[in-house]
Amino acid sequence: MDFLDPKIWSGSVFGGRGWVTSQAGDAPVVEPATGAEIGRAGVAGPADVAAAVAEAVKAQREWAAASFEDRAGVLRRAGRLFEDHAADIQKWLIRESGSIPGKAGFETHVAAQECYEAAALASQPPGEILPTAKSRLSLARRVPVGVVGVISPFNAPLILAIRSVAPALALGNAVVFKPDPRTAVCGGVAIARVFEEAGLPAGLLHMLPGGPGTGQALVTDPRVRVISFTGSTAAGRKVGELAARHLKRAHLELGGNSALVVLDDADLDLAVSAGAWGAYFHQGQICMTTGRHLVHSSIKDEYVERLAAKADAMPVGDPATQEVALGPLIDAGQRDKVHGLVTASVDGGARLAAGGTYEGLFYRPTVLTDVTTATPAYAEEVFGPVAPVMPFSSLEEAAALAADSEYGLSLGILTRDAMKGLALADLVPTGIVHINDQTVDDEAVAPFGGLGASGTGSRFGGTRANIEAFTETQWVTMQGDIARYPF
Incomplete structure (x- = not known):
């Protein structure tokens, strides 16, 4: 059976219970070159998002407490799976997104590298010792945000999802992500299948293709603390406004000219x-x-x-x-x-x-x-x-x-x-x-992002940018005895 055999995922979304029929039904997978229907993908609605987030919240605490070796091991296996099954994934990138073979090969290569680089994040020093005027230990540490929402587009569907999914998971978060329904297989199913086979514990990754209503449900859910959005500037402005209204961070990678x-x-x-x-x-x-x-x-x-x-x-x-x-x-x-x-x-x-x-x-x-x-x-x-x-x-x-x-x-x-x-x-x-190069390039080790209408700066790629994007800073102090106060 092929890695992306439709018998596995047809009409389904992915989450804590594996491949299940969504509450919003399914939709055709269309080949742009011919107009032919080449499959049917599950389509998620707001109810699916709510259920997925609830499962993600439950699974995330144990994952965050797991050894960095365990988290890194899952990400390394995911990278190898992208390499081992590159031909099957590239076939879907070509047929579903209209990619030429070279571009499809670039996507699977970068997807593997994103996983390998994310594996290295798991063992990064999580903070620093701070000076303090009192007799105590003072430190700042980076802790997982909890649940990360990822919304990805159709144009480079594999890269533009995995570059958020992989580091977010490696740093101890759960992820709920909404790929563009036009590329639900190569930009969604492929990632879900990789982590399913890589041994990621159940409930940590949810793949929910859907439209604007699905995205809005993800952005507004109070249990999702960070949104990573890649798409048009017009849509990004709406995502940023909704996220700000709910006092959550939104990393926006938008358009360009x-x-x-x-x-x-x-x-x-x-x-x-x-x-x-x-x-x-x-x-x-x-x-x-x-x-x-x-x-x-x-x-x-x-x-x-x-x-x-x-x-x-x-x-x-x-x-x-x-x-x-x-x-x-x-x-x-x-x-x-x-x-x-x-x-x-x-x-x-x-x-x-x-x-x-x-x-x-x-x-x-x-x-x-x-x-x-x-x-x-x-x-x-x-x-x-x-x-x-x-x-x-x-x-x-x-x-x-x-x-x-x-x-x-x-x-x-x-x-x-x-x-x-x-x-x-x-x-x-x-x-x-x-x-001395043109404008199109991307590497897993480099921070990526734009200014102005292109987004909110470098939020993807490289150790520092990924840690800042998908963790929170927490101040911790410790002392031997309870502090005495005049009250």
């Missing part, structure tokens, strides 16, 4: 290749996608010409049956949004150098030139394979253009002078900077 700055000394062939990867990887459906190409005016026309030629030559099609560079967009709503922004941009005076057409959910990689800062596909996050190109004449102008966005997620700078690139980066508020 990241700039790639190509200076006049950059190798143009390498720059065009990097720009194409940043703009077209996973059909542009990545929060870090290169949404704005800022190119020195002396090389801008040649950059546009070469990028357009590359875009025209890129094969687009079903990644499950063809060798392609781009697969389908996730659904018709996303396609229509992308095309609407491209059409409005051309109507507003931008010139279409490549693409701008589609068949079904397959959108051609697109290049726009003669854009202004008001051009819709330049000013807004497209979340599709669209590359608007804007010229600049000086470093100061490049910095001003790169900083002129409500988003602040990722920045790429291409130049032969790395120190010049670093000086430019100092002028742009952003959570991530890549000098």
Whole structure:
């Protein structure tokens, strides 16, 4: 039997009692490339959330008290399971999320690494000794928050869930997570199956695909003390407002409109290749996608010409049956949004150098030139394979253009002078900077997050960021005798 055989999970959600029928029924698992129904996944509602949280609360205390060796062992086994069953998980990433095989392979690799890095968290020193003016021991220690709620999106469904699920579990928490129902299998079932087989004690992980009502129930439940949300800025604002109303922390990783700055000394062939990867990887459906190409005016026309030629030559099609560079967009709503922004941009005076057409959910990689800062596909996050190109004449102008966005997620700078690139980066508020690389990258060992409309800062990845995200600081003092007071 395959690791993700539908006989195991069809029509079900996962929790303390294993795979069970949800109270909200099920929904089709749709292959975007063909429109075919390739399974049926359970769909959770608010009642399922309430029941899951109750089970999670009960299971969490024993897990928090368990030896760090036990917790680390589960996470290490989970990492190996992602490696051992990568082919089966990648098949679902390709068919359900429209990933090309390379992107699917990247997701399973990062998922395994997230588990291995999380295993190391379990044995991190949990606090520090503090100075005190009294005759006592004073210390600050990190303790689990209890139950963590995770809400993850469709675009990189495995990575964007496991990077919160794994460290939260390793640090002694229980987790209730809601994957996007459009990628319930590759972004939800896969993770549940891994931890089921890794020996995670029952009740600590609950996988509940669902819509906005399910997410709202998770955010507002008073027993869920931390919310880790990855998704659109519009949805993130609502999550942040709800969490604040209930006095709980919300870690928000949201949208972006990241700039790639190509200076006049950059190798143009390498720059065009990097720009194409940043703009077209996973059909542009990545929060870090290169949404704005800022190119020195002396090389801008040649950059546009070469990028357009590359875009025209890129094969687009079903990644499950063809060798392609781009697969389908996730659904018709996303396609229509992308095309609407491209059409409005051309109507507003931008010139279409490549693409701008589609068949079904397959959108051609697109290049726009003669854009202004008001051009819709330049000013807004497209979340599709669209590359608007804007010229600049000086470093100061490049910095001003790169900083002129409500988003602040990722920045790429291409130049032969790395120190010049670093000086430019100092002028742009952003959570991530890549000098001599494009804007899309992620590693389990690095803190990840954006500023402004891109979120609440680096909350994922790396030891310090994960510990801060999924634990609380508790002050503890101890002394030999009861303190004497004048009352």
